[in-house]
Amino acid sequence: MRHIISIKEFEKEDIDALLDRARAIDAGNYDRHALEDRILGVLFFEPSTRTRMSFEAAMARLGGKSIDMGGVETSSVVKGETLADTVRVVSGYADAIVLRHPKEGAARLATEFSSVPVINAGDGAGQHPSQTLIDLYTIRQAMPIDGTDVGLLGDLRYGRTAHSLAYALTNYDVTIHTLAPESLEMPPNVIEDLRERGVEVVEHTDIAEFAHNLDVMYVTRIQRERFPDMASYYAVASSYRVTPELLSGARERMIVLHPLPRVDEIDPRVDALPHARYFQQARNGIPIRMALLQEVMG
């Protein structure tokens, strides 16, 4: 039984095979009845409309059905049922479970109690492997991943998507560049880990120098809650904002990604530039999740 819990558990060959499968799906090469009679149990313990919709859409495109537990407010969770019990029960109804939970390690726990495959759709500040696969897929649509300079911008301390992507990129021959506001830098142990896995990590302090030497710019959200007041948030947010002016000196093939929703990090005027790939990235959620669902239930 194959669970999808953390991108760290993927070998390079697994990743490449999945991305290849997604590309075939994107080109229309898939069986619309592949998961007919299959049921996906959708367990979302915190709201995440997009991730949830894209899993349900992916399931529907393969001919399968989804069931869910309704909102957390109406479910047995309010009665104090443990996640372990919920998972045990729902794995008796469904052929796979997709789980979103506020606690880190929740998906790993679920695998201990589930009799069907579990797909982690985000556990707290922890892992969100399908997002990382979407990010890699979007890069690969634009250029081969090997040989790229990938820049991570924004909250690199708490931003789990940036960490997961960085770990996944250690499977490839890339240079990782980082730029983060003070106190939101990538933790030293993560940087050390990345270097141990063989990638070069370059830490930047100048946004223009950062932006002009990249093939991929991965922008993440800087959360207002991390700042003592609005003024200090705006001061930081405005100095890390991606604008057409900033991108005028960028490499021609450079692409801008963002896991969305964005707030102030990317000027809406960037949307019209050929660099902007974040909406395409969001659309890529469907073929990637179709490939994952087939991987665990096919």
Added chain:
Amino acid sequence: MSEPPKSLQISPIRNGTVIDHIPAGEAFNVLRILGITRATKETLSIATNVASAKAGRKDIVKIENRELKKEEVDRIALIAPQATINIIRNYLVFDKKGVQIPKLLHGVVKCPNPGCISNTNEPIQSRFEVTKKGLHCLYCDWYLTEDIAGHII
């Protein structure tokens, strides 16, 4: 001039356990691991900061009529990796063993990450693998590197 006494005599125990070569200052954490936190019926002697031939200062804990369980020894290993466990039978050292930190720790330490699923009411025990970077939580991926004694369950 009279000779100072060679050492402060602690009366020997007939049967029990002597935990020797505990790092100086860790004896009380060892007692906590053994569940000895306040008045106890066991005859107990604790020596802290005594001179050790092997390394500077050490602590020693001697408990009458008690042999340690594996879970207890595993926990002691975390804070006193050089400890020697001597089993005393009829006043003599009957058996002497070092301690070894197990590769996997089940329900031994509490995860330092407040957001970890292992710190909730789920029916699981914490699970850590022992690595050179510290104790690695197999649920949330955090590392426990400091104050391990304070996280022992």
